[in-house]
Amino acid sequence: MPLPFLTAERAFDAADDVALPFDDRERWRRPYRPGPWRVGVAALVLLIASFVMLSAVVIALTGALTGGTVCLLVGVLVIAAALRLLRMGVWVSARGLRRTGFLVTRTIPWAQVVSVRTAQQPVRWLGLPRTVQGQALLLVRRGRPQESAPPLLTTHNADFLSRATAFDRAADTLEAWADEYRQR
Incomplete structure (x- = not known):
């Protein structure tokens, strides 16, 4: 069974000299693997x-069909939440950059992107209010103050905690996509 979220890093490994190793650039793709924290929480x-x-099933077999139906709907919602948790992250294509959150997805066309750069700054640890010193990948948009935009990626989020090389690869790939497409 093909796992499309694994192909991004394999393609990156196979083509170290090419910054954007994808043939179909119109397709939305995440240029990094989901991290172990994100996958672990989704598994739980x-x-x-x-x-x-x-x-x-047990409730439905005992004869309480409304309770069984409610439980079934709750189970489907929990499964949908786990799948959405796995889809969270930054996605790129030739059309722009897409930040997928748990509830909201925002797409930014490359024409609005001024720069994508890495900066050393305090970042949130696993999305919690506690901040630690780390690196963040920042997006600067036309006509928007830089302070208002949250970082695209950080070294301490669920995808890159304890994976510094994966963060560097993902940041380099996103910067390469931005450099290529914002000039067009």
Whole structure:
């Protein structure tokens, strides 16, 4: 079974001399693998969903169909939340840069991008209020103050915690996409 989220890093490894190793640039893709923290939390959420679905079957077999239906709907919502958690991140294509959050997805065309750069600054640890010193990939847009935009990636988010080389690769790839497409 092909796993498309794994092809980004393999293609990057296979073509070290090429900054953008993808043939189909119109397709949205994440230029890095989801991190172990994100995958681990999604696996735990799916484990909880399996228990909820099992309880839905047991409740339905006892004759309480409305309770079973409610449990089934809760299980489907938990599965959808786990899948959305895995889709979170930064995606790129020839059309622009897309930041996918848990509830909101924003697409920024390359024409609005002034620069994408790495900066040393305090960053949030795993998205929690606690901040630590780390690196962040910042997006500067036309006509927008830089302070208002949250960083695209950080060294301490769920994808790159304890994976400094993966952060460097992802930042370099996103900077290369920005350099190529914002000049067009």
